[in-house]
Amino acid sequence: MLQYTLRRCVAIVVMLVAISIITFLLFFAIPADPAKLTCGKNCTPALIEANRHSLGYDKPMTTQYVNFLKGFVKERDFPDDKKLEKTNPGSIVHCKAPCLGYSPSQQTTINYIFGRAAPITLSIGLGAFVLWVFFGVLFGVISALRRGKLSDKVLLSVSLIGYSFPTFFIGLIILQILTYKYSLLPEPAYVSPFSNPEKWMSGMIGPWITLAAVYAALYVRLTRAKMLETMTEDYIRTARAKGLSRSRIVIKHGLRAALSPIVTIAGLDLASVIGGAAITESVFNLDGMGKTVIDAIKNVDLPIIVVGVLIAAAAVIVMNFVVDLLYAAIDPRVRYT
Secondary structure (H helix, E strand, O other): OHHHHHHHHHHHHHHHHHHHHHHHHHHHOOOOOHHHHHOOOOOOHHHHHHHHHHOOOOOOHHHHHHHHHHOOOOOEEEOOOHHHHHHOHHHOEEEOOOOOOEEOOOOEEHHHHHHHHHHHHHHHHHHHHHHHHHHHHHHHHHHHHOOOOHHHHHHHHHHHHHHHOOHHHHHHHHHHHHHHHOOOOOOOOOOOOOOOHHHHHHHHHHHHHHHHHHHHHHHHHHHHHHHHHHOOOHHHHHHHHOOOOHHHHHHHHHHHHHHHHHHHHHHHHHHHHHOOOHHHHHHOOOOOHHHHHHHHHHHOOHHHHHHHHHHHHHHHHHHHHHHHHHHHHHOOOOOOO
16 A cells, blocks of 8 residues: 555656646747736837846746746745846845746736635635535435435436536526525625634635535436445345344445445546636635636736646646545455555
8 A cells, every 4th residue: 555655646746747847838838928917008128028038938948947846946036137136126026935936917926826815715615525525425325215206306306407507607696696685695705714714604605505506416416326236236135134224234335335436526526626616716706726817817827827727737636646545445345556
């Protein structure tokens, strides 16, 4: 198990480096000049060229990428101009390691931008994840145990309807009708859970329900299908013959065996949300990582876009690794060497 974990950790580092190279080359090959974002409306060719030089955009792409990697272990200055640092040190922005870069449009470090946006996205994603897994699996098990009955048909119908609606539609209904018109839900806003947990939870209810409604619908149908398949296995009949209680058969033997594919898709879904729930954040006007990247695309702020892509890719790779480790805990038949 230890050797497998070490091999996967090395593979994760290699994949992240490969993704960073591909992303860096693709986005910086776009015919857009980030230096134009640093001088406002009164740009002149001379000023743009000076900004391009001070920010390092006139250097070869390989040099820019090496400097980007160095930022993970060494502090960087923006602009990297020794003369300017001596004559006007107040204009230099210091970025401590690990440094993700500098945003020309917002004129601040990307560490600060994503450091402010990440707690919002994590609050939305983790809260919604708990809701959709709990209710999706619960209703899926109920639907499987009551197959063909009215409750089963109602749950399947509701899940199909929920899965058919896009996220922005559900979000707009919650925001415009339940929040603004009838005041049934509090207005969405982010407050740190460490300063005011109650206000943080009330401000996240709308985004949580929006994401959970879509994802839970899929988990109901997936859990139902796997439970129906598992409950027909020979070991389930053996457990019944031994006189085990129904709850123990369902939870310990049936649900545990059905969890493997659910854990796989749950890990990837959580990674996609952590990578940026852009639509939900935009609907509820929450400045999370997804909305930050959307705004950067509008402003052609390539450094933010590159880091946003890398965070999304890293979330998928890391969560896939976590899911593989969870397999051994869930299914005793799985062994890694």
